[in-house]
Amino acid sequence: MNAEIIAVGTELLLGQIANTNGAYLAQKLAEIGVNVYYQTVVGDNPERLEKVLNVAEKRSDLVLTIGGLGPTEDDLTKQIVARHLGESLVTDQPAKDKIDTYAATTKRNLTANNLKQALKIDHAISLTNHNGFAVGDLYVNEDGPSYVLLPGPPAECLMMIDRELIPQLKKRGHSNHVFISRVLRFIGIGESKLVTDLADLIDHQTNPTIAPYAKMAEVTLRVTAAAQDEQRANELIEQTVDKILKRDGQYFYGYGDDNSLTQVVINQLIDRKLSVTAAESLTAGEFQSTIGSVPGVSAVFPGGFVTYANEAKHQLLEIPNDVIDTQGVVSKATAIWMAKQAKAKMQTDIAVSFTGVAGPDELEGQPAGTVWIGIAYRDQEPEAFLFHFTNGRQQVRARSVMTGLDLIRQRLAAE
Amino acid sequence: MNAEIIAVGTELLLGQIANTNGAYLAQKLAEIGVNVYYQTVVGDNPERLEKVLNVAEKRSDLVLTIGGLGPTEDDLTKQIVARHLGESLVTDQPAKDKIDTYAATTKRNLTANNLKQALKIDHAISLTNHNGFAVGDLYVNEDGPSYVLLPGPPAECLMMIDRELIPQLKKRGHSNHVFISRVLRFIGIGESKLVTDLADLIDHQTNPTIAPYAKMAEVTLRVTAAAQDEQRANELIEQTVDKILKRDGQYFYGYGDDNSLTQVVINQLIDRKLSVTAAESLTAGEFQSTIGSVPGVSAVFPGGFVTYANEAKHQLLEIPNDVIDTQGVVSKATAIWMAKQAKAKMQTDIAVSFTGVAGPDELEGQPAGTVWIGIAYRDQEPEAFLFHFTNGRQQVRARSVMTGLDLIRQRLAAE
Structure with a gap:
């Protein structure tokens, strides 16, 4: 399936912040075998967002937007996508309850703007926001592309991707396989030497794949396996990791993306x-x-x-x-x-x-x-x-x- | 004039790196009054890049690509844009001389791939690469949008934007005004306090504009003036800076983006x-x-x-x-x-x-x-x-x- 990411926000478009949410989402989709072929950034402008949606739906099976779900007047992504789909917006009760509880606890008066964040596209599956109030959407469309709406603040967006979106996509079979990655970290060896040592493995192996990446003073290898289930994917990874460590184990120091x-x-x-x-x-x-x-x-x-x-x-x-x-x-x-x-x-x-x-x-x-x-x-x-x-x-x-x-x-x- | 940035590279699309070049370019264009309305990321894929160019030329006056100018087989941006424009590729002699000199100095044999980097689109203005070999292009088109091709490695791209592209765009009148920015740096005061102190200036002043930005432990203000010439723009900035420093001068420690x-x-x-x-x-x-x-x-x-x-x-x-x-x-x-x-x-x-x-x-x-x-x-x-x-x-x-x-x-x- 071919996916496309649309990031909405003038501050992204003008370069005041870099599109790190988009990078993260693309990575997570790749890991479950969803190919991202286009990423677009557009400002908080209804006409231009509409134009971008028109382009996207002609070339992609899954369109994911990031941003524009907040309480301010600029935040219009949900309204525009709903109109584009011919759907109305309805209140997501759990999201509204959360806002009400917050208002009661902090003794604040709610404005209409606050409640805007609890709206979802009718017929969409809600994606819970664990770090904020704006609810996300997964709108599964049989006739055209499916749509996903994610919030812009990175803490909200990343958590929703990990906890809500990826599990939903896996569950709904938007990925034929389970994809599992393991990152191996090496120090004291250059990328070119490591790649040369492992050339036959890297070139001839299609499952798992081995992707090298050079960072400051270290090199990582991402080993990714696709299989019908987790156990089989892990077995495939184990076999490849064994081969890698047999050759360059003396430079290996640990596993994991967040390790150092x-x-x-x-x-x-x-x-x-x-x-x-x-x-x-x-x-x-x-x-x-x-x-x-x-x-x-x-x-x-x-x-x-x-x-x-x-x-x-x-x-x-x-x-x-x-x-x-x-x-x-x-x-x-x-x-x-x-x-x-x-x-x-x-x-x-x-x-x-x-x-x-x-x-x-x-x-x-x-x-x-x-x-x-x-x-x-x-x-x-x-x-x-x-x-x-x-x-x-x-x-x-x-x-x-x-x-x-x-x-x-x-x-x-x-x- | 409406501009659109197209970043080319599978590693960008898959989220292995964030599109920091695009952010920088958008910022620099905004400073000279060129509006960026869309940014797109596409992989190293000829058909999809062609599709993106087709979409872009219908909605933008200036299309800027980043990436795909290097020596490898993946690097095809120049070839595809040239074909799209109906132009051929010709050798840029200064760029070829630079590659030849490097080869002679380091006693390396050149391959056809190396020389690929010295090609430019016929009838384009060459943009010198001060940090690498791949030459950039500015193709001024009277009938349709103009095109700019920039290299992907950030050190090459940023230098080419600053030293070649922006001066060329200014010279060619792609900006009605001179836009000049000055960044003021503050420490020991929070963003909200600074913005409150300066609320009337920030809200009512349209030229210069004052844009606050909070970083770790400090706040910057970017004061941007538009005028017919540099002297007048600088005068406008001076007047605003004086007003700002009269109120919050005790927290001000220096000027400039690269300062600390x-x-x-x-x-x-x-x-x-x-x-x-x-x-x-x-x-x-x-x-x-x-x-x-x-x-x-x-x-x-x-x-x-x-x-x-x-x-x-x-x-x-x-x-x-x-x-x-x-x-x-x-x-x-x-x-x-x-x-x-x-x-x-x-x-x-x-x-x-x-x-x-x-x-x-x-x-x-x-x-x-x-x-x-x-x-x-x-x-x-x-x-x-x-x-x-x-x-x-x-x-x-x-x-x-x-x-x-x-x-x-x-x-x-x-x-």
């Missing part, structure tokens, strides 16, 4: 009760700030050092002046001293250190992007590794942080 | 040769990492402290144990001690400190979002201020950092 290397590493440290600190020069606290984003990190992270200037490395970490003087601040020796001293001073199990050239200017004759990352891991001899990162100051710093986390991950995996 | 509070504050510190450090608990290095993003910050930032655990506050900053024991770690006293000790230890002119509850759990009976921010500024008595931030752990931390920067800004402004 930071979460995986910190949660492993929490599980194993291993504490961590850092001494940061070019990253200026970004490693510590990143691990600080994980709830519960306080169990394993007492704090650490931002030693941007050489004097700070000497004063806070007591790195002998002659190490920096003779070896340079961007050097293996300095990185190792920084990690070793940070670990000793904070009495942690692990310390990582970062010294290098964030750029844009070079330092000590070394070009921007030259980074030494040190690691003192438990009772192992402290080590340091040289990296050359590109793409500007912020990327150099961010990739340094990810690589520091990966050094910890590798050592945890080796134990 | 971090840049403004750090560059002021560099100009005045005032050094800064920090002692961070809940922010875990995010303040220092943020100021570390500004090139040249090393002149005023020697480094600082991440003191997540109480022991670290005691050990690294020598805060007396009884301060934390009797006052609590989330307290005015602890914040003041942290700032004072950080300043003394790093011998800087300024120190800020952060202690609070990032969440999700409460701490010492205080709810998530409770934050004390301390500041030791030059020879002034150290102070600390209490804030209550909302919207989860990352927002609480990020707003703390912005507020710390604002405390410095206020003191710099008062001198």
